[in-house]
Amino acid sequence: MNKTIKIKDRLIGEGQPTYIIAEMSANHAGDFNRAIEIIHAAKESGADCIKIQTYTPDTMTIDCDKEYFRITKGTWKGENLYSLYKKAYTPWEWQARLKEEADKIGIDFLSTPFDKTAVDFLEELGIDFYKIASFEVVDIPLIKYVASKGKPIIMSTGMATLGEIEEAVNAVKSQGNEKLCLLKCSSAYPAVPEDMNLKTIKYLEEVFGVIVGLSDHSLGSVGAVTAVVLGAKVVEKHFCISREIENPDSSFSMEPHEFKKMVEDIRAVERAIGKVSFKVSQREEISRVFRRSIFIVKDIKKGEVFSEENIRVIRPGYGLAPKYYEDILGKTASKDIERGTPLDWSMVI
Template sequence: MGRNNKFKNIFSSENKSTYIIAEMSANHAGSKERALEIIRAAKDAGADCVKVQTYTPETMTLDSDKKWFKIDKGTWEGENLYSLYQKAYTPWEWQEELKNESERIGIDFFSTPYDNTAVDFLEDLGVEFYKVASFSITNLPFLKYLAQKGKPIIMSTGMATLAEIDEAVRTIKEIGNDQLALLNCSSAYPSIADDMNLKNIKNLEETFDVPVGLSDHSLGSVAAVTSVAMGAKIIEKHFCMSREIENPDASFSMEPDEFKKMVDDIRAAERAIGKIDYSISEKEKNSRIFRRSIFAVKDIKAGEELTEENIKIIRPGYGLKPKHWDNVLKTKAIKDIKKGTPLSFDLIKG
């Protein structure tokens, strides 16, 4: 692993820090300078990693206007696949400079390849781990080729049945590559809460014995923060400089201030999750005094019986604990007790 690579930590059982990926995708909107700006802004917003995608329109589809190549529903309704990928792809000639800039400022860099030529390109570039998109999970020949490189793989599971996920996981592991993490994912753009099924995170972890996270295409950060509470080790979220900059991914991407707020909330959630620990913190110790205890609420003479009229369970906690209530009722004071005195055993008989 490279000097900046934090991804390896997700395979450590000791690691408690969620790995947060800023997905650039098409948000550069055709500008290399904006792509570099996104990398720097992602670092400032607290991302551990920035991710690009490595494909060309030709490696993805055919330049055809036939009906099969038209998108008829969703965010990109009416688009032709080839023209959509022309708008969205990150030119390969940029990617070495993007990787170098990431290394310079100390943020991890990796990519989603979509075919073998992209894998070969990224191998020459020295990329140290890979992302498999949900749309590639059934491309088993591609998974075999990628797994043979021996690099860690993060694989999204959107649209896949459990059987398809199992087949993909086995394909990778049978090559001998066991450095695999899965991302629960709803491959709708944007995703809605009803389709997120975050309970899958724990089930995927238990079923496949791998680190699991969330590839989040929903709006806002509720799903991401909730996922961390449910055991997610990785959060991937689309990142843009502004949703006003038109491109195919802008509508479901986070702007820098929103991303930073999500990162801060995730880090706060990690601290709140903490560990199994029933010891009492120093702050809790200071608060214990405001529990209830038994106090004299009237002046009580020596020899007078303690009753519900002259003693009560009230705050603060300087007197006997409430569990002693039945033991002290009907006992007698052995000395005068002033109203407002915390009750103790040395003030009563028995």
């Protein structure tokens, strides 16, 4: 499969800067103006893309209070699925305007569809690429339908076994779609470091031959920055204006100043990773003079023998390289040499 994918005029993948996605999810807390504010804040914080989710409570589940539909553990303990999705969803009548605002300020717009009606809606919206959520990685009919649109797909793999990931990848490929990125993900909210297993990022790249990245639900930016070191080309992180604005996603979302710092750290890490090189940089060149070299440490007369008493390997590096020290011992001086003079071959007979 491809080692780069193209979104609009931008390449994502090998040799390209990390593509950073700010996930709005439920952080608008039901307020359209706040959703607009989040888009602007994400752009200002350095995000390349703002992501929403396209579903309704009825496209996700049914309104039923049987025990199967109750959440008994974790961040949303005590919630009923239908009521949770009712709180969290982004109204579909907002989404064209949200995309228009994102386009206007120059940030990519992405959504996660959760059923075929959402895909059809996003197609009418003119979306450029799709996200598949971790919970939907086993929904092979949905994945095939999304892949059939021929657009790039970013797919999270939280909770998935290797076999399930393979089935999902094959579902994309079965539609003749090679434009895929897989994201390592720990689908806990929040995720804890010991469950993240970031080494899997490289493994996914090697096994499936695709672009890889991280969908990060952990607190802080350590996971995201480490993922980039390990080869992640896409990083997705939940984004909010303030965690004090309560909603289903606020507790594990980043505020703008935190997100901005994460982006800065990722960009610094990219510069630090660089490429395989043994070329001496201009800044290193300044330091080279403080290497060790051979110096005269005691006044020497012409014809005098070089010995451990009158020459030494010391800093700075203006004399002959230390590797010649043993060769010079026992040889004689070609002229008088003052203490503190760097040794060179013209002084040696």
